[in-house]
Every structure is written in C-alpha cells, then in structure tokens.
Amino acid sequence: MTLTAARPDAALWRLGGVLIMGAVLSILDATIVTVGIDSIARDLGSPVTTVQWVASAYLLAASAAIPLSGWLTDRFGGRAVWLTAVAIFTAGTLLCGFAWSAPALIAFRVLHGLGGGLMQPVGQAVFAQAAGPALGRMIGVITLPATVAPALGPLLGGALVADFGWRWMFFGIVPLGVATFAVARSVLPAFSPSDARSPLDVRGILLLSPGLAAFVYGLASNVVVAWVAGAVLLLAYGVHASRAPAPVLDLKLFRDKGFRVASASTLLLGASLYSSMLLLPLYYEQVAHASPWEAGLLLAPQAIGSAAVLLAGGRLLARFGPRRMMLAGIGLSLLGTIAFTQLDSAPSGVLLTLSLLVRGAGLGAATAPGMTTLYGSLERSRIPRAASAFNVINRVGGSLGTALLAAILHRAASPPTTAFATTFTWSSALSVLTLIPAAFFPTRSLR
Numbered sequence: 230m231t232l233t234a235a236r237p238d239a240a241l242w243r244l245g246g247v248l249i250m251g252a253v254l255s256i257l258d259a260t261i262v263t264v265g266i267d268s269i270a271r272d273l274g275s276p277v278t279t280v281q282w283v284a285s286a287y288l289l290a291a292s293a294a295i296p297l298s299g300w301l302t303d304r305f306g307g308r309a310v311w312l313t314a315v316a317i318f319t320a321g322t323l324l325c326g327f328a329w330s331a332p333a334l335i336a337f338r339v340l341h342g343l344g345g346g347l348m349q350p351v352g353q354a355v356f357a358q359a360a361g362p363a364l365g366r367m368i369g370v371i372t373l374p375a376t377v378a379p380a381l382g383p384l385l386g387g388a389l390v391a392d393f394g395w396r397w398m399f400f401g402i403v404p405l406g407v408a409t410f411a412v413a414r415s416v417l418p419a420f421s422p423s424d425a426r427s428p429l430d431v432r433g434i435l436l437l438s439p440g441l442a443a444f445v446y447g448l449a450s451n452v453v454v455a456w457v458a459g460a461v462l463l464l465a466y467g468v469h470a471s472r473a474p475a476p477v478l479d480l481k482l483f484r485d486k487g488f489r490v491a492s493a494s495t496l497l498l499g500a501s502l503y504s505s506m507l508l509l510p511l512y513y514e515q516v517a518h519a520s521p522w523e524a525g526l527l528l529a530p531q532a533i534g535s536a537a538v539l540l541a542g543g544r545l546l547a548r549f550g551p552r553r554m555m556l557a558g559i560g561l562s563l564l565g566t567i568a569f570t571q572l573d574s575a576p577s578g579v580l581l582t583l584s585l586l587v588r589g590a591g592l593g594a595a596t597a598p599g600m601t602t603l604y605g606s607l608e609r610s611r612i613p614r615a616a617s618a619f620n621v622i623n624r625v626g627g628s629l630g631t632a633l634l635a636a637i638l639h640r641a642a643s644p645p646t647t648a649f650a651t652t653f654t655w656s657s658a659l660s661v662l663t664l665i666p667a668a669f670f671p672t673r674s675l676r
Contacts, residue, residue: 240416244359247416248352249373250409251315253381255345258287258322258402261386265395272395275331285446286335290342292445292624293438298350299617300429300477307355307613308417312410314351318344319406326399354616357604359418372596373539381532384525391522427475434477436466437621445624448632456632478621479614487606488615491599492622493666494555498599499626500633501659502562502592507631508638508652509585512572516645530582534565534589535596542597551598552670558594559663561587566657572650595663602670630659 262269262284270280301310321341328334389397440462447456470476483489509531513524538545538558545554565588568576607615637655641648 241360243416244418245356247409247413248311248356250405251311251348251352251413254315254318254402254405254409255291255348257382257385258318258341258345261382261389261398261402262287265386265390265398268390268395269331269334273328273331273334279331280334282335283331283338285450286338287342287345289442289446290339291346292442294343294346295350295620295624296437296441296478296617297434298347298620299354299479299614300427301347302351302354302613302616303427304429306419307351307358308419310347311351311355311417312413314344314347315406315410315413316344318348319403319410320344322399322402322406326396326403350616350620351613353600353604353619354613355417357612357616358609361609372542372593372600373536381525384522384529386522388522430473430475430477433466433469433473436462436469437478440466441621441624445628448628451632451635478618479611482607482611482615482618485606487602487671490666490669491603491606492619494599494663494670495603495619495622496626497659497663497666498595499623500630501656501663502559502595508569508634508649508656511638512569512649516572516649527582528585530585531589531592534586534591535593536589538590538593539597542593545594546597546601550672551602552667552672554594555598555667555670556664558591558596558598559660559667561591561594563591563657563660565589565591566653566660569653570650570657572646572653573644575646598670630656633659 266280266283269283270276273280298310318341321337321339321344324337325334325341328337385401386398389395389401393401440459442459443455444459444463446452447454447459466478467480470478470480483492509528510524513519513527517527519527549557565584565586568580568584603615603619604612634652634656638648638652641651
C-alpha cells in the first residue's frame with residue numbers, strides 16, 4: 230500500500246523530509262572529513278598518509294554495503310533496515326569523535342560507512358514505494374541531497390574544525406542523527422517484508438561487495454592492482470548472477486527498457502557531469518588558493534541552482550516529460566561548463582559564479598528524470614533491488630569518470646589553469662555522450 234492511498238500528501242512530505250535528513254547525513258560525512266585531515270594527523274600523532282584512510286574507509290565500507298541493501302529491505306522491511314542503518318551510522322559517528330588513535334578512528338569509520346552506505350538506497354526504495362503514482366511530482370525530495378549536500382560538507386567541516394577542533398566534525402553530527410532516528414520512528418511507514426524472501430546470496434556478496442569496494446578504491450587512489458582485482462570480481466559476479474536463482478543484485482532488471490535506459494544514463498552522468506564536480510573544488514583550492522571552507526562558499530551557486538530546479542522538478546517533469554527535461558539538463562550543464570574550459574583566458578569571478586548557477590540547474594534537471602523513469606517502470610516489489618543496482622551503477626560511473634579526469638589533469642600541460650581548462654574540456658566531451666541514452670527516455674512520465 231502506498232502512502233498516497235491511505236494518507237494525505239502531508240504525510241508523504243514528512244516522510245520525504247526525514248529521508249532527506251538521512252541522505253544529507255550520509256553524504257555530509259563522506260565529504261566533511263576532508264578539511265580536517267591535517268588536524269587529525271597532528272592531534273593523533275600519525276602521518277597524513279595513514280590518516281587519509283579515514284576518508285577511504287568510509288568510502289570502502291559504504292560501497293561494500295550498497296549491494297546488500299536490496300536483499301535486506303526485502304527480508305526485513307524498509308523501515309527496520311533504514312532505522313538500523315541510522316542507528317549504526319550515529320553510533321559510528323559518536324565513536325569517531327572519541328577515537329584515541331588513527332587505527333581506532335579508521336575502524337570506527339568503517340562502522341560509520343556501513344550505516345551510511347545503506348541509508349541512501351534504502352531511503353530511495355522506501356520513498357519510491359510509498360509515493361506510488363505521486364513519485365513523479367515529488368521526485369525532487371529524494372534527489373535533492375545528492376546535489377546539494379556535497380557543497381555543505383567542506384563548509385560545515387571547516388567551521389567546526391576552526392572553532393571547536395576536528396572531533397566536533399563528528400560530535401556535531403550526532404544530535405542530527407539522534408533527531409533523525411527519533412522522528413523517523415513515528416514517520417516511516419511499516420512496510421512488511423517481501424513475501425518472496427530469497428536466501429542470502431553469499432557467493433554473490435563475496436564477489437560483489439569486495440569487488441565494488443576494490444574497484445572504487447583502486448580508481449580513486451590510482452592503485453592499479455586494486456581496480457583490476459575489483460573488475461575481475463565484478464565480472465565474476467556477472468557470470469554468477471546469470472546462473473544463480475536469486476542473485477543479490479538481479480541482472481534481470483536490465484530486461485526492462487525503462488530501467489536499462491535510466492541505468493545507462495546514470496552510468497554516463499556519473500562518469501561525466503558528477504565526476505567533474507571533483508575538479509571544481511580542486512581548481513578553487515589549488516589555483517585560486519581558496520581554503521576548503523572558501524571553496525565550499527564559491528561552489529554554493531551550483532548547489533542553489535540544483536536545489537531550485539529539483540524543488541520544481543515534479544512540475545517540470547509533468548509539463549515537459551523526462552526526455553525533454555533530461556536533454557535540457559545536459560544542455561544547461563554543458564553551457565555552465567564552457568567558462569571553465571576557458572580558464573587560461575582568466576574569466577571573471579562573476580562569469581564563473583553565473584556559470585556554476587547554470588551548471589547546477591542543469592545537474593538538477595538531469596537528475597530527476599532518471600529516477601522517475603527507473604522506479605516508475607518497475608513493479609513496487611522490485612524497487613528495493615532496483616535501488617541497490619542503481620546506486621552500484623552510480624558508484625561505478627562516478628569512479629570511472631573521476632579516475633579518467635584525474636589522470637587527464639595529472640598529464641595535462643602546465644600552467645595549472647591550462648591543465649584545468651583541458652580537463653574541463655574533456656569532461657564536456659564525455660558529457661555529450663549522455664545525450665545518447667537521454668534521447669531514449671520516455672516523452673511522458675511513467676508515474
């Protein structure tokens with residue numbers, strides 16, 4: 230039963246608000262620690278190379294947890310799994326604040342990442358199942374955090390480290406986690422577990438979770454052995470899933486045209502538009518010599534542009550349809566990137582700010598149609614597994630694009646402004662590829 234069948238829209242908005250809180254917490258903690266690495270290293274007396282694992286541990290644990298999210302939701306119900314994920318996440322956050330050494334902090338960040346990795350796919354599945362036919366007009370609710378929260382992490386982290394010390398990057402999040410858990414207990418609908426409960430695909434988990442984690446880590450850290458091993462494990466999982474009666478990530482989902490088109494779009498968007506978001510803070514920090522906190526402020530226009538479009542995403546989808554909205558979003562994103570391809574010509578700060586606003590609007594417009602098409606094309610019972618697959622594809626696409634753009638930036642000609650301009654040009658070229666799956670999106674929303 231969907232929420233809209235039994236309760237007024239106000240209940241669905243409350244549910245969306247709670248799930249947004251969880252997604253924001255997860256994404257914030259994935260980015261917030263980057264500004265505190267040096268402070269952590271000094272305070273704990275550990276080299277920066279060791280403390281860098283504080284960020285990597287979260288990424289790896291979250292990547293390993295995502296493939297399990299669909300099975301857990303089917304087995305225990307979305308409400309139970311999401312509340313458990315928030316509890317694990319909040320406990321991990323608190324323990325990170327009390328960490329007495331770098332190894333302890335890294336271990337607690339693994340716990341932290343397991344909870345954070347589950348929150349987003351399970352939250353998406355819960356909302357998509359609850360919204361039912363209302364999903365199209367409320368899609369901005371579950372897509373807003375992914376485009377806005379990354380800009381908030383450096384801002385909040387920089388402020389907390391400067392005023393209170395690095396431990397408050399974690400302590401400051403704990404009250405939000407507790408509040409999210411308390412409110413969610415009264416707001417989340419009590420969906421029953423799936424009637425068709427399949428046993429856990431242990432062999433699939435042993436291939437997929439470490440394979441995804443190794444692949445993401447290898448590409449992010451330029452460790453060839455890791456990403457090659459990860460790729461081999463992912464290919465082995467593909468062979469296994471084609472034969473297993475109930476694989477943890479069901480490849481039969483790709484038989485559905487809507488899911489297939491949305492997945493291809495997600496992979497390419499992750500590899501081009503979203504991975505290029507790595508370049509923006511790097512440019513402001515390395516070339517404009519801004520602090521992480523200042524870089525967060527400079528990136529705020531992009532977040533504002535995304536938020537404005539996503540909040541109106543339902544109305545825009547209803548009026549223009551997924552295909553036109555997706556094509557317009559890609560076009561706006563490319564338009565907003567042009568100024569950054571001309572960095573060696575020293576464009577003005579005003580032009581770059583306006584470009585970020587346009588780019589953010591494009592990112593927002595390109596996000597909503599994919600989610601609507603992906604979840605709207607499937608039966609309600611298949612949504613948890615689809616959310617798991619969607620987030621795996623998103624991770625893979627983002628990791629591939631980030632690794633490619635980082636390699637181009639590293640090998641590009643000096644000076645730095647020319648190197649960044651060249652890399653943004655390549656990013657734009659990759660973004661053009663996203664027009665291919667966009668052309669196959671439905672002309673009208675499926676829900």
